[in-house]
Amino acid sequence: MKKRTTLKQIAKVFNVSIATVSKALKDSHEISVATKNKIQEYAKNNNYRPNSIALSLLNRKTKTIGVIMPSILNPFFVKIFSGIEHIANDKGYNVITIVSHGKLEKEITSIHMLENGLIDGLLISLSEETEAKQHFGHLEEFIDNAGPIVMFDRISDSVNTDKVIVDDFNCAYKATEHLIKTGCKHISVVSTLDNVGIIKLRIDGYLKALENYNIPINEKIINLIKPGYDFETEIKTMLDYQKVDAIIGLEEFSAVESMVIAQDRGYTIPDDISIISFTNSDFFKYTKPSITCINQHSVFMGKTATEILISKIEQPPNTESVFETKTIKTTLVERKSTKPLVHTY
Amino acid sequence: MKKRTTLKQIAKVFNVSIATVSKALKDSHEISVATKNKIQEYAKNNNYRPNSIALSLLNRKTKTIGVIMPSILNPFFVKIFSGIEHIANDKGYNVITIVSHGKLEKEITSIHMLENGLIDGLLISLSEETEAKQHFGHLEEFIDNAGPIVMFDRISDSVNTDKVIVDDFNCAYKATEHLIKTGCKHISVVSTLDNVGIIKLRIDGYLKALENYNIPINEKIINLIKPGYDFETEIKTMLDYQKVDAIIGLEEFSAVESMVIAQDRGYTIPDDISIISFTNSDFFKYTKPSITCINQHSVFMGKTATEILISKIEQPPNTESVFETKTIKTTLVERKSTKPLVHTY
DNA sequence: CTGAAAGCGCTTACAG
DNA sequence: CTGAAAGCGCTTACAG
Numbered sequence: 001m002k003k004r005t006t007l008k009q010i011a012k013v014f015n016v017s018i019a020t021v022s023k024a025l026k027d028s029h030e031i032s033v034a035t036k037n038k039i040q041e042y043a044k045n046n047n048y049r050p051n052s053i054a055l056s057l058l059n060r061k062t063k064t065i066g067v068i069m070p071s072i073l074n075p076f077f078v079k080i081f082s083g084i085e086h087i088a089n090d091k092g093y094n095v096i097t098i099v100s101h102g103k104l105e106k107e108i109t110s111i112h113m114l115e116n117g118l119i120d121g122l123l124i125s126l127s128e129e130t131e132a133k134q135h136f137g138h139l140e141e142f143i144d145n146a147g148p149i150v151m152f153d154r155i156s157d158s159v160n161t162d163k164v165i166v167d168d169f170n171c172a173y174k175a176t177e178h179l180i181k182t183g184c185k186h187i188s189v190v191s192t193l194d195n196v197g198i199i200k201l202r203i204d205g206y207l208k209a210l211e212n213y214n215i216p217i218n219e220k221i222i223n224l225i226k227p228g229y230d231f232e233t234e235i236k237t238m239l240d241y242q243k244v245d246a247i248i249g250l251e252e253f254s255a256v257e258s259m260v261i262a263q264d265r266g267y268t269i270p271d272d273i274s275i276i277s278f279t280n281s282d283f284f285k286y287t288k289p290s291i292t293c294i295n296q297h298s299v300f301m302g303k304t305a306t307e308i309l310i311s312k313i314e315q316p317p318n319t320e321s322v323f324e325t326k327t328i329k330t331t332l333v334e335r336k337s338t339k340p341l342v343h344t345y
Numbered sequence: 346m347k348k349r350t351t352l353k354q355i356a357k358v359f360n361v362s363i364a365t366v367s368k369a370l371k372d373s374h375e376i377s378v379a380t381k382n383k384i385q386e387y388a389k390n391n392n393y394r395p396n397s398i399a400l401s402l403l404n405r406k407t408k409t410i411g412v413i414m415p416s417i418l419n420p421f422f423v424k425i426f427s428g429i430e431h432i433a434n435d436k437g438y439n440v441i442t443i444v445s446h447g448k449l450e451k452e453i454t455s456i457h458m459l460e461n462g463l464i465d466g467l468l469i470s471l472s473e474e475t476e477a478k479q480h481f482g483h484l485e486e487f488i489d490n491a492g493p494i495v496m497f498d499r500i501s502d503s504v505n506t507d508k509v510i511v512d513d514f515n516c517a518y519k520a521t522e523h524l525i526k527t528g529c530k531h532i533s534v535v536s537t538l539d540n541v542g543i544i545k546l547r548i549d550g551y552l553k554a555l556e557n558y559n560i561p562i563n564e565k566i567i568n569l570i571k572p573g574y575d576f577e578t579e580i581k582t583m584l585d586y587q588k589v590d591a592i593i594g595l596e597e598f599s600a601v602e603s604m605v606i607a608q609d610r611g612y613t614i615p616d617d618i619s620i621i622s623f624t625n626s627d628f629f630k631y632t633k634p635s636i637t638c639i640n641q642h643s644v645f646m647g648k649t650a651t652e653i654l655i656s657k658i659e660q661p662p663n664t665e666s667v668f669e670t671k672t673i674k675t676t677l678v679e680r681k682s683t684k685p686l687v688h689t690y
Numbered sequence: 691c692t693g694a695a696a697g698c699g700c701t702t703a704c705a706g
Numbered sequence: 707c708t709g710a711a712a713g714c715g716c717t718t719a720c721a722g
Contacts, residue, residue, distance in 0.1 A: 004462075004490050006715060017693045022717060032691055047486060052461040053407065054715035056398045057698045064441070072427050082417050085444055094441045094458070096409070099430055113439070116397040117349075117699085141392060145349050256631045281628070286601045288633035351699060362709045367701060377707055399699035402714045462715085694721080705710080 005048040014039060025050075056117070064094040065309060066119040068110055070102050070127050070154065075252065076279045076298050077125070080152065083302025084123060091310050093120075102194070104129040108138045114146070121147040121313045123305050126154040128194045134158070148312035148321075152305040154195060162312065163325040164305040166296045168198050171330045172205030175248050175276045175294055178332055180213045182339040184246035184274055188221035188238065190258050191250035192231060199224065202250055202278070218242065225254075235261045246274040246338075252281050255291060259337065275337040289336030301328045350393040359384060370395075401462070409439040410654060411464040413455055415447045415472045415499065420597065421624045421643050422470070425497065428647025429468060436655050438465075447539070449474040453483045459491070466492045466658045468650050471499040473539045479503070493657040493666075497650040499540060500670075507657065508670040509650040511641045513543050516675045517550030520593050520621045520639055523677055525558045527684040529591035529619055533566035533583065535603050536595035537576060544569065547595055547623070563587065570599075580606045591619040591683075597626050600636060604682065620682040634681030646673045 007021045014021070016035070024031045024039040025048070042048075056062040067084055069077045081097070088095045096119060098110040107127050114122065122142060130136070136159050143149055143161060150162045179187050189206055193199055203222065210217055221242050225234050235258050238244065247262070249255025255277030259269055267273045269289055277284065277293040284291035304326055312321070334341070352366045359366070361380070369376045369384040370393070387393075401407040412429055414422045426442070433440045441464060443455040452472050459467065467487060475481070481504050488494055488506060495507045524532050534551055538544055548567065555562055566587050570579050580603050583589065592607070594600025600622030604614055612618045614634055622629065622638040629636035649671055657666070679686070 007717095008715075018715085019694080019717080020692055023692090026717090030691065035691080047490060049457065049461045049490075051402075051715050052463050053398060053401045054462070054698085055717085057396075057402055057700090057714090058716055060698070062398065072423065072430065078417065078423050082444070085417065085442065089443065094443075094463070096439045096441055097430065098434065098439075099427075112394065116394045117399070118397050118439070145392060145394075253627075256628070260631055282598075283601070283626070283628040283631075286605055286628075287631055352701095353699075363699085364701080364710080365708055368708090371701090375707065380707080396699050399714090400701085402698090402716090403700055405714070692722085696717105696719095698716090700714090701712105703712095706708090 004051075005043070005046040006051070010039060010042060010046075010048065013042065060117070061313075062094075062118060062120055063092060064096055064119045065306070065313075066114045066122045066124075067095055067097045068100055068107060068122065068124045069097070070100050070125060072097070072099050075281050076153075076296070079298035080125075080302035080305075083299040083304075084306045085302075086299075087303045087306035087310070091306075093310065100127040100130075102128040104133055104135055111138045111142050115142055117146070119146070121309045122149045123152060123309055124149060125152050126156060131156065131196050132194075148309060150305045150309040150312070152301060154198060156197070160323060162308050162323050164301055164308065165325065165327055166301065167327045167330060168201035169205040169208075171278070171294055171296070172202040172248070173209045174205075174330070174332055175278075176206045176209035177213070178292075178334075178338065178341070179246040179248070179274055179276060180209065180215065182270075182274065182341055184339075185215055186218065186221065186243045187215075187246040187248065188223060188242070188244045189248045189250065190223045190225070190235065190254045192225045192227070192254055193250050194227055199250065206248065231257060232261060236265065239265055239267070244273060246276070249275065249277045252277055252279050252284075255293070256284075256287060259287070259291065270337050270339045274339060276332075280333055284333075284335065287337075292335045292338040293333050295331045295333050297328055297330065304328065349396075350388070350391040351396070355384060355387060355391075355393065358387065405462070406658075407439075407463060407465055408437060409441055409464045410651070410658075411459045411467045411469075412440055412442045413445055413452060413467065413469045414442075415445050415470060417442070417444050420626050421498075421641070424643035425470075425647035425650075428644040428649075429651045430647075431644075432648045432651035432655070436651075438655065445472040445475075447473040449478060449480055456483045456487050460487055462491070464492070466654045467494045468497060468654055469494060470497050471501060476501065476541050477539075493654060495650045495654040495657070497646060499543060501542070505668060507653050507668050509646055509653065510670065510672055511646065512672045512675060513546035514550040514553075516623070516639050516641070517547040517593070518554045519550075519675070519677055520623075521551045521554035522558070523637075523679075523683065523686070524591040524593070524619055524621060525554065525560065527615075527619065527686055529684075530560060531563065531566065531588045532560075532591040532593065533568060533587075533589045534593045534595065535568045535570070535580065535599045537570050537572075537599055538595050539572055544595065551593065576602060577606060581610065584610055584612070589618060591621070594620065594622045597622055597624050597629075600638070601629075601632060604632070604636065615682050615684050619684060621677075625678055629678075629680065632682075637680045637683040638678050640676045640678050642673050642675065649673065 007018045010021045011018045024036045100107040139159050152164045155163045247258045259275045262273050280293045280295040352363045355366045356363045369381045445452040484504050497509045500508045592603045604620045607618050625638050625640040
């Protein structure tokens, strides 16, 4: 690794000041054409590129945003990230990514690490622990010291900032309604998600649909499986002792695993038991039967959050901030794990 | 967003010099205990955190690494990324991620963007186009100007740097051998990967296994499907006109799609046709039948590449660099899409 | 047309 | 024990 080309070094070569080189490279009208030409040519030949750290220090802008998510091995977050990366790059921003692994402590140290001028703004989806403990001081500190935050998916109402969310209530309502309309009456909800806010909304939507269609609630088939419990045992027990003709999986694994367990126990999908999954995975096309799911448009969610963040970063200082919460619409993708809807014309 | 706490600001509060504040906060023995105490306390109460951009400029180290990959919506790369993020964070490094979407141009502009002091080193998996056009000037320029590079998975022999790869030759050999040993004789290879280096190695491994077991080669069932061609048509045509009793999919989608197409055409898996996929996906457990695959240990690959990169970044300057190429071992994960191996004791 | 100065936020060798 | 100076690489208002 040889020495990098700097303004100083170029200045020495031509025996001019650093200021002159700087202006020459910006093609300033203050500088003579002859000087500009020779300096620009030299810079080009030597791959001169302004040091972005020095510029960041000067402008107090880094053209970098941070992303903190609970997980990266979850297809839902991967798609969101893909949307984030896309827009950020389009707008000339770099993206620094940190995974909190569901831990509050990790989230706090990460934010502190990013708080010292490194990033212009932050996109965050809260860790499970953060939501559980309702600890948001680190977020407020970031907003005070470093820049805007946009929260996505796993958000908190108590932090005053922009948010982008999935319409979890309606989403669950829609899924439940679809099952009811295709003839299901004993609809189970299964989840391993350890996340208060979102689960509550989804369960609420589910309950509301049951209520509107006058279907009695059976608490025993609302199966929120806590970490440490064995998924297979829980599902088997439920299938053996409760009447179930449909299962809504609140994330991909719950849905697909429940389906496989039901099939192993001799149930036919969707005739005996229908399956709907939250979150669309490409693989749901390839299971037998293929799985009906709710497309949460996660790429779009990532894009939207990033657009909001960058517009906040780039808005003129002292603009009175109005915070908005955007809700991303969802769509039901019908496949073979649910019975066909009989249209009545 | 209020004004951030800086050394200058603290210095003014206590009417001392910036240097004194700096030393006090580093608990320097040069400074009196009284001064240190009051300054440290003030700093703590005001969430003082040294500006990392200023430090980066000073140390010419940013404690940030860059990652450039062809895709992020590919589970193989997501897992590698997960390994990268893990190690980088353990060692106190931030990660800037850029997706090249298989485009050389994107790769070049990204590298230029990162070349100006922003990152201490780079992890890269080449875009398809880069490999096809054999254009590596941007990589060499980065090494000259910015820091070490470690290439992973999609590498080029003509760039002199550290590399981490999957043992593609042996991997394909192993898969082919397994099929042969379970009684298959007409083994097809299917791929949509548009990637010269890796495909060649895999095909070579496959051919070598056929040769060693005296199985004749049928070029017509080596099915490398170029972009623009319809996957389904290609596979159907092959199944209809060629004798095939096994398919090796060089990536997840080729394997699972081929399986579904074969099933639709009435073949039983694995009795009529066996399936093996490169790259382990969690979803292969849930297909019917579950899919036998090659685990490439991608998380480990990401970790290894990152460890090498950081050790290169942190090695004392002027160390004579010796470049290594690490090969990650693969394992065959037997599931139900291949016939059982009959062990002969 | 060119350059000296001040500054972004920090550190460290040196003087006092 | 404290501070002035130089410097990391850059820009820009101001002087000449």
